[in-house]
Amino acid sequence: MKEDTTTQNKLTFEQLLEKEQKEKTKKDKVLDFLVCCLPILMGIIAILEYLYVPNFGNFKNLSPNTYITFIIILIAAYTAVFVVSLFLKKKNLYNKVISKAPITAAIFAAFITYDLLTLKSNKLLYPFFPWFNDILNAMKGDAAFLWECTLSTLKLLFYGYFFGAAIGFVTGIICGYSKKAKYWIDPIIKLLGPIPTATWIPLVMVIASTLYKGCVFIVALGVWFAVTTATMTGIESIEKSYFEAGQNLGCNTRQLVFRIAIPAAVPSIFQGLTQGMSSACVSLMVAEMIGVESGLGWYIVWAKAWANYGKMYASLIIICIIFTVVTQALAYIKRYVLRWQEGMVR
């Protein structure tokens, strides 16, 4: 009855990869190392370029050291990871550094290019395209207010997403289960689903008791649509045999829902959650730009009104970071929860 557990099973995945890969020649190894050094080199060039290429016309670059500090921090962070990876026995991290080195170098190159196009030559016109040091200074100077706006945006996103997802989850399960509930709710979804949620903003602004609540509603609405539809399809498309197996093993009705239907629908639910997140980000920004008087979206409009483009870009960058982090975090949770899926493992 025993499965044969030969030495093969004891190899780790990394060792296996290494064994199967072609032996790297010395030349390959040196080349890899040089590629890893490329970002550091590019970073240094960026600093030298910034310091020694003369500024355009009478541009006044206030507190010029912010940019240098920023670049140095980036270089230091990269170098730290690189050095650590060299000393680790496992080659995972080093291999990752090798694969990410070219794109990191390209990022530094992009900094150089942007600096040359703005501060050094004004090819991209000031003030619409402030140089990077200017943006960083704007960020630094207005840090307290930006932080406040960031928190406000995060709060709105969290509330809207949470309520939308929670209610969507419940309605999705009910509709997936009960034909009667689906009969009444499905038309609502079919009719209103295709309309972008931002369309409702003007109406909600009038009806809602406070602007803030209105915006939570707008964000939640999009998430609700996505999660309800996905959960419903998820529950409906569960193989009947799972329920039969569950019944046969002694599940009662409640256990059939919570132990079989919901876990089986989780892949679909996550699809809805991901889709809901992108919908939430869109409606959040639109809502802040036309409705609420706080948050990063509002900050952009406000900074533009004052023609303070440095601040505008600062806010844009923070928005970009927030949405990336939030989306990545969701993807990470998804990968963990769905680790049982085929192709997800290893």
Next chain:
Amino acid sequence: MTNQENAKIELKLDHVYKSFAKKEGKEILNVIEDINETFHGGEFVAIVGQSGCGKSTLLRMIAGFIPVTEGSITVNGAKVIGTDPNRGMVFQKPTLFPWLTVQQNIEFTFKMRGILKENSEKVKDMLNLIGLYEFRNEFPSQLSGGMAQRVALARTIINQPDILLLDEPLSALDAFTRMNMQDEVLGLWQMRPQLAIMVTHEIEEAIYMGTKVLVMDKNPGKVQKLISIDMEYPRNRSSNKFVEYRNEILETLHFGVKEEA
């Protein structure tokens, strides 16, 4: 449970009929007609017949997934209504819950009935018995077909059901795995010989495993012949007796074995 106690298990099929409604009730399809048999603990009944003869339907009625149209099915005098872990079923596909590990799948039934703590040793023993202790933390997607079916078998058998229902459990496996699994299933059954009823479309498998072979006719499905297999385990697939049984079943199913001139 001793063998004697097992022998007391009695499954009685009393004039069982089953019809399905077709085309939204405009047509009635008679699937099973007048099945009247009694089986006891310690027997391994293999049901063979062409596809469409209602053999799976019969098994699903015994399991309690679908009701009988007429007649009754009783276990020790109690009428079968709904499913019961005491009538454990193993399906053609393993239908393991993919979001649970091997161990969680096996202990699922205990967890549902809130008796996991007192049975945790049993789970461990079962994992060892089917030789998958080292795989206990793997997910079903990482198992081979044979391993998955073994887990499915373990998950049902761990309940020590009085009646073990097997719905073509080996038909999705390749020929070699299948022959190995036939011995494994027999081994598990012999350790605690309850009443096992297996549906199969392989005559050889039926003779190799069953103490009785129930041959069914189709349109509508009814019992054609109940053949007792009088051979010691493990059985030799190429012995004369085995071949004789094979011919007898083939003839019953009208696949006439022509006498050589």
